[in-house]
Amino acid sequence: MSVQHIMPDEAHRLMTAEGYTYIDVRSIPEFIAGHPDPAVNIPLLHRDMRSGQMIPNPEFLPVVQAGFPTDAKLVIGCQSGMRSARAAEMLLQAGYTTVINVRCGFGGERDQFGRLINKGWAELGLPMSTDNGEGVNYESLAARIK
Numbered sequence: 455m456s457v458q459h460i461m462p463d464e465a466h467r468l469m470t471a472e473g474y475t476y477i478d479v480r481s482i483p484e485f486i487a488g489h490p491d492p493a494v495n496i497p498l499l500h501r502d503m504r505s506g507q508m509i510p511n512p513e514f515l516p517v518v519q520a521g522f523p524t525d526a527k528l529v530i531g532c533q534s535g536m537r538s539a540r541a542a543e544m545l546l547q548a549g550y551t552t553v554i555n556v557r558c559g560f561g562g563e564r565d566q567f568g569r570l571i572n573k574g575w576a577e578l579g580l581p582m583s584t585d586n587g588e589g590v591n592y593e594s595l596a597a598r599i600k
Contacts, residue, residue: 455546457539457542457543457546457553457554457555458553458554458555459535459539459554459555459556459557460529460554460555460556460557461556461557461558461572462490462531462556462557462558462559462560462573462574462575462578462580463578463580465490465529465531465554465556465575466490466575466580466581468527468529468554469490469492469529472527473527474527474528474529474554475492475494475522475526475527475528475529476490476492476493476494476528476529476530476531476556477493477494477495477496477518477522477528477529477530477531477541478490478493478494478495478496478531478532478560479496479497479498479499479514479530479531479532479537479538479541480495480497480531480532480533480537480559480560481497481499481500481501481508482495482497482500482591482592484533484560485497485586485591485592486584486586487584488560488576488582488583488584489560489582489583489584490531490560490575490580490581490582490583491581491582491583491585492583492590493531493583493590494521494589494590494595495586495590495591495592495595496511496514496517496518496521496592496595497511497514497592498510498511498514498532498537498538498540498541499511499537513596513599514541514544515544515545515548516599517592517595517596517598517599518545518548518550519548520595520598520599521595521598522550524548524549524550524551525550525551525552526550526552527552528545528550528552528553528554529554529555529556530542530545530553530554530555530556531555531556531559531560531575532556532559532560533559533560533561533574534558534559534561534562534563534564534574535555535556535557535558535559535563538555538556538559539555542554542555556575557572558572558573558574558575559574559575560574560575560576561574561575561576561577562574562576562577
């Protein structure tokens with residue numbers, strides 16, 4: 455099974471009309487700065503404090519599994535659609551049946567020169583939030599596996 459890719463406006467429609475949950479796989483600081491409303495934060499990558507590089511979050515899959523059954527309707531998003539495509543592939547391989555990647559993500563799709571070529575969630579003016587409270591933030595979601 456391959457990952458289905460949709461644009462942010464279609465993701466919003468699925469969330470409001472069909473009960474899909476948006477999982478934002480961006481880093482915690484990116485999520486705090488603003489995210490789709492509603493969304494939960496389960497980062498695919500974390501910044502390594504020693505090297506400054508982004509490294510895989512070993513708890514990504516366990517945290518998703520603790521919060522969502524394999525038949526949950528999930529849209530997966532990040533900044534531009536790259537991390538979320540990888541996360542969606544991982545979830546499908548883990549047995550999730552209804553997982554869709556948000557192409558263009560929160561910040562849009564850009565060409566090799568950094569020019570915006572497809573608008574993301576924010577540029578489309580879709581509902582946004584900076585809520586980072588219980589049940590939304592990664593810390594509270596990760597606590598379910600501890």
